Amino acid sequence: MKFNRLLSTGTLLAAAILTTGALHAQEKVVLDYWVYSDFAQGEALKLQQSFISEFEAKHPGVKINIAGKGDDDLLTGQIAGAASGTGPDVFMNSTSAGAALVQAGALKNVYEDWMAMPQEYRDQFNKDLIAMCTPKPQTMYCLPYTGFGSFMFRNLTVLKEAGIDPATPIKDWNDWVAQMEKVKAKGKYGIPDMTQVWGSFLNIYSGIAEPNEWGADFEKKKTLINPDKYAKTAELFVKMKPYSTGTSINDQATRDLFISNQLAFYINGPWANPPFEQAAKNSNLKYDWVLIPGAHEGKNGGVQGYEFIGVAPKKNAKLAWEFAAYVTEKQQMVRWAAALGRYNSNQASLTDPAVASHPLLAITYKAAKTALFNKPPFFSGVYPNSYWSAITDNASAIEDGNMTPEEGAKKLIEELNEILSDG
Amino acid sequence: MSARVTKTTPHYLMLLPFMLLFAVFFLYPIVSGLIYSFFDWAGAQPTTFVALENYTKVLNSRNFNKAASNLLLYVSITVPLGLTIAFCLALLVDSFSGFWAKFFRSAFFMPVVMPLFLAATIWRWMYAPNFGLLNTILGWFGFESVQFLNNVNTMLYCLIAVDVWVSAGFNMVIILAGLKNVPKHYYEAARLDGANKLQQIFYVTIPSIRPVLFFVVTYSLISALQVFDVPWLLTGSSFAEYGGRANTLLFPVMDIMGRGFGAVKFGQAAAYGFMLTALIIAVTAVMFALRKKVGEV
Numbered sequence: 001m002k003f004n005r006l007l008s009t010g011t012l013l014a015a016a017i018l019t020t021g022a023l024h025a026q027e028k029v030v031l032d033y034w035v036y037s038d039f040a041q042g043e044a045l046k047l048q049q050s051f052i053s054e055f056e057a058k059h060p061g062v063k064i065n066i067a068g069k070g071d072d073d074l075l076t077g078q079i080a081g082a083a084s085g086t087g088p089d090v091f092m093n094s095t096s097a098g099a100a101l102v103q104a105g106a107l108k109n110v111y112e113d114w115m116a117m118p119q120e121y122r123d124q125f126n127k128d129l130i131a132m133c134t135p136k137p138q139t140m141y142c143l144p145y146t147g148f149g150s151f152m153f154r155n156l157t158v159l160k161e162a163g164i165d166p167a168t169p170i171k172d173w174n175d176w177v178a179q180m181e182k183v184k185a186k187g188k189y190g191i192p193d194m195t196q197v198w199g200s201f202l203n204i205y206s207g208i209a210e211p212n213e214w215g216a217d218f219e220k221k222k223t224l225i226n227p228d229k230y231a232k233t234a235e236l237f238v239k240m241k242p243y244s245t246g247t248s249i250n251d252q253a254t255r256d257l258f259i260s261n262q263l264a265f266y267i268n269g270p271w272a273n274p275p276f277e278q279a280a281k282n283s284n285l286k287y288d289w290v291l292i293p294g295a296h297e298g299k300n301g302g303v304q305g306y307e308f309i310g311v312a313p314k315k316n317a318k319l320a321w322e323f324a325a326y327v328t329e330k331q332q333m334v335r336w337a338a339a340l341g342r343y344n345s346n347q348a349s350l351t352d353p354a355v356a357s358h359p360l361l362a363i364t365y366k367a368a369k370t371a372l373f374n375k376p377p378f379f380s381g382v383y384p385n386s387y388w389s390a391i392t393d394n395a396s397a398i399e400d401g402n403m404t405p406e407e408g409a410k411k412l413i414e415e416l417n418e419i420l421s422d423g
Numbered sequence: 424m425s426a427r428v429t430k431t432t433p434h435y436l437m438l439l440p441f442m443l444l445f446a447v448f449f450l451y452p453i454v455s456g457l458i459y460s461f462f463d464w465a466g467a468q469p470t471t472f473v474a475l476e477n478y479t480k481v482l483n484s485r486n487f488n489k490a491a492s493n494l495l496l497y498v499s500i501t502v503p504l505g506l507t508i509a510f511c512l513a514l515l516v517d518s519f520s521g522f523w524a525k526f527f528r529s530a531f532f533m534p535v536v537m538p539l540f541l542a543a544t545i546w547r548w549m550y551a552p553n554f555g556l557l558n559t560i561l562g563w564f565g566f567e568s569v570q571f572l573n574n575v576n577t578m579l580y581c582l583i584a585v586d587v588w589v590s591a592g593f594n595m596v597i598i599l600a601g602l603k604n605v606p607k608h609y610y611e612a613a614r615l616d617g618a619n620k621l622q623q624i625f626y627v628t629i630p631s632i633r634p635v636l637f638f639v640v641t642y643s644l645i646s647a648l649q650v651f652d653v654p655w656l657l658t659g660s661s662f663a664e665y666g667g668r669a670n671t672l673l674f675p676v677m678d679i680m681g682r683g684f685g686a687v688k689f690g691q692a693a694a695y696g697f698m699l700t701a702l703i704i705a706v707t708a709v710m711f712a713l714r715k716k717v718g719e720v
Contacts, residue, residue: 384688
């Protein structure tokens with residue numbers, strides 16, 4: 001009796017083991033796909049889910065899990081995941097974090113996969129960005145994905161109250177300061193404090209500097225900032241201080257000031273538009289957008305940056321690459337840009353008639369043409385952690401009157417070179 | 424001998440799960456952190472032994488001096504101020520009974536259970552330059568708007584106010600528990616000797632709850648040395664930039680995060696972290712030594 005019981009239990013156990021084994025054999029290949037949080041909500045998520053469903057339909061047995069992450073979570077997760085082997089298979093991040101991810105070993109060299117793609121596919125992308133993803137021969141770290149160029153939102157109610165005709169373009173920095181003065185005379189604010197965040201600083205500095213006067217030369221360990229142009233920018237900060245809100249562009253209070261008709265000019269990327277668009281529907285917000293004025297007529301400010309899609313050096317890297325290639329392909333990018341008005345690196349998609357007429361995309365496209373890159377060169381070297389705070393601290397100190405712009409510029413260059421040499 | 428082993432073995436076995444968790448989650452990170460601090464390590468890349476270079480780089484860095492001086496100022500104000508406020512609150516709550524005692528205890532404890540993100544957001548609004556509560560009040564009295572979180576003269580004090588607000592409730596509850604244990608006849612004797620309220624506090628209450636106060640001071644010191652969340656949230660930081668205007672709110676833990684995840688210098692971050700841990704252990708040891716010296720063990 002006991003033997004029979006033992007036998008039946010053994011049989012059941014064996015059957016269970018076999019069944020589990022069979023189930024394992026049928027298990028899907030699961031790819032973890034990490035994106036910025038705004039890609040994982042609302043319309044953007046619906047579109048991403050469509051891309052995923054289409055890819056899964058073409059690849060039976062493959063399942064893709066999308067997860068939205070905040071900027072810092074995305075970076076820490078990818079870096080920590082690279083060290084532990086637990087990170088995502090395919091992910092996006094900003095090109096400005098590219099060098100950090102290369103150094104952490106989070107990005108697979110996809111050069112061979114890229115070269116294996118048809119020429120027609122490769123020709124779709126912005127060539128400059130492909131070059132940036134390819135910092136040395138036969139080494140390519142990413143596929144350029146989405147992107148941005150910053151521009152200036154103008155509150156038309158505030159301008160009207162100040163007696164400014166928005167139809168007349170702002171010629172240069174002096175003209176712009178004169179408008180801020182009029183705005184302040186009506187008890188309103190001109191602009192947020194542009195010295196608090198390095199990206200915010202760059203929006204103004206780029207109105208005078210050229211692309212080779214920003215970023216760092218990691219081989220020579222020298223900053224590329226032009227001290228004379230930096231001093232001119234700092235002079236503008238001193239002039240703008242009386243008209244500033246004192247809050248950062250990242251501060252919710254700043255956006256609220258714009259929405260509540262207290263602030264005339266707000267500079268940011270296209271992602272800042274949805275709350276303004278909503279406010280225009282719900283309240284009396286009237287606004288438009290223009291390129292950021294530069295130091296002289298014909299020159300514009302602004303920052304351009306890009307998000308790439310990368311593949312982790314893990315066992316399913318081949319499949320992850322195929323997915324990355326699929327979502328960045330023209331048809332997907334046309335749908336993305338048309339639905340959301342978001343700029344991307346697929347040049348072919350931007351010229352598609354379904355996309356070209358989108359107003360938000362049009363201003364982003366224009367802005368990106370004249371703006372400076374946020375943290376170049378993207379995949380070459382990691383900026384030491386105090387590099388950016390040195391810039392904002394210096395600009396703030398000049399704005400506060402602790403140094404003249406010339407003294408500040410000299411000190412900044414010495415300090416940045418020292419920071420780069422120390423690593 | 425074998426009988427003793429048999430008798431104590433179950434006790435050790437019962438301790439085993441804790442010891443295992445302690446080893447995995449406490450000892451291992453400390454030891455591995457110490458090892459990594461001697462290497463140039465960037466995540467998955469090969470590591471290189473650099474001896475004490477990470478330590479010297481951290482100690483000579485621009486941010487280290489600023490973070491250390493900020494921390495010193497912050498600790499020297501926050502800990503005594505926090506203790507004084509918590510002590511006063513405890514005395515106040517202790518003077519009530521029934522509903523009001525419960526009400527005040529809950530009200531003062533509320534910030535402790537509130538998520539720090541929410542607390543920092545509320546205070547950012549309070550400090551907002553144009554329509555924040557503080558500036559609205561200043562406006563009633565005809566004062567100009569103050570940019571509290573963008574002014575190097577006010578930023579640190581704004582942070583201290585938030586941190587004291589967040590931690591006062593916790594310290595108050597601990598001190599309150601101590602107050603409940605002071606025998607009532609001590610006060611009766613003091614009153615018979617003619618001691619007024621203030622004298623009762625200094626000569627009866629404080630000496631009676633000295634162990635509790637030592638605990639609160641030690642705990643506050645350790646927390647203050649690890650300050651991170653509130654200044655990070657108040658300055659709206661990211662790994663690329665943190666510390667606010669002129670690095671006025673830059674503290675060691677923020678710098679450790681920035682070195683690790685911003686600049687991918689995990690060796691330096693580990694060295695920095697290890698130095699901070701050593702400082703916290705040293706401060707705790709000094710507090711224990713002081714406690715023994717004054718006869719409160």
